[in-house]
Amino acid sequence: MSTCENLFFLLLLLALTLNCTAVFEVKIPDSSVTGIHGQYVLLRCSFSINKDSSLEDIVITWQTVKSEEVVHSFYYGKNQLEKQSLRFFNRTSLYPSEFKHGNASLKLEGVSPKDAGEYICFVSNSYGSNQATLQLSFAAFFTSPELVIELQAHTMTFVYLSKGYPKPEIEWHSSGTENISELIQTSFQQSENSLYQVTSTLTVHVQSNATYSFILRNKAVNQTVTNVFSLLPGKIPEKAASQRVHWTLVMPIVFLLVILVTGIIFYRHEKHYYIQNKVKTTPSSVLSFSKT
Template structure:
């Protein structure tokens, strides 16, 4: 009987761990130069204990640590210098299954692939987000100046 109970408990744990997933957008996320962006990442089931949770955001292409959270606090010493003061998560939202990353002052080099990794005492999973960079610009206007000996064409914006 003890063996059967052990099998049932183990099987129940496996089902719970198998249900753990990380969700990120499937489509690429476009971020705007100089603005902030929130890279969405959530995990399920949200009812799981967040004690001992580890959330790590890193570049999938370079393995740079963008942001790291464990032992119930942000681990900024692990962060790549390129993201110092620009990357954060929402610690108060972790208990709701939110592991999203806020990236401030977006730069062209921020485009690429990012991995959101979430680990609990029961299971771990990750998701990869593709980030595209964009910038606003003012439509240029063609100015034509006619002179006696020459015509000057110039774009202004």
């Protein structure tokens, strides 16, 4: 065999070898995704396709990395959920019609804080097998802040309440520019569903005359909430009129109303008792004379 023929067969053998050992790839477009509280999130995953592959050849399995829980499995041409973790029951789905396009993405509904973590996308078919991982983070939009006003003898305390996830950044500004965050007190308390209850407090003198801004930032979802109100001497901010006022302001009014109503009832009762007693002690002759 000539040198040229030897070279030709070597190149052919090399080409066949490369074709047989072609890498079967599983790719994750987004290495990290964020799921929003109560909504669904799409965990995207793709794999190398082969026109000769069929649904019967495809095996797709999603599972958690840390706890190794089965999130969703598909093989033998259908979903196989016998070994699926109970906490994912009726919350996951794949897209079989998209398998021919190399799409192994998983839809996870009703996202909660417990779903946060690392996930594995494993795919296998007659062409090969491989896997890839992605990180799922959790976030919740903070609710519209509720303003509570506490009125003391010489000061007014403003308390903003909101709930979301994760811990946000809180700022207070005076007159729109001066950062007075060092004067506030902010606390975070996690509820049963793991969301954070944020309580941020600012105390000022009643005679103060300024504009205050409350700013909350949740960078996980690019959320910024800003509330602005003006404090006039001796007056409650107009914006607070439609908001809930603290019981320290409401209770004295309620107490006065109770005393007033009680006094009216007592007065009517005494008047009725006096009239009844007077009628009983009046002589019958006088009564008969008055009737004529």
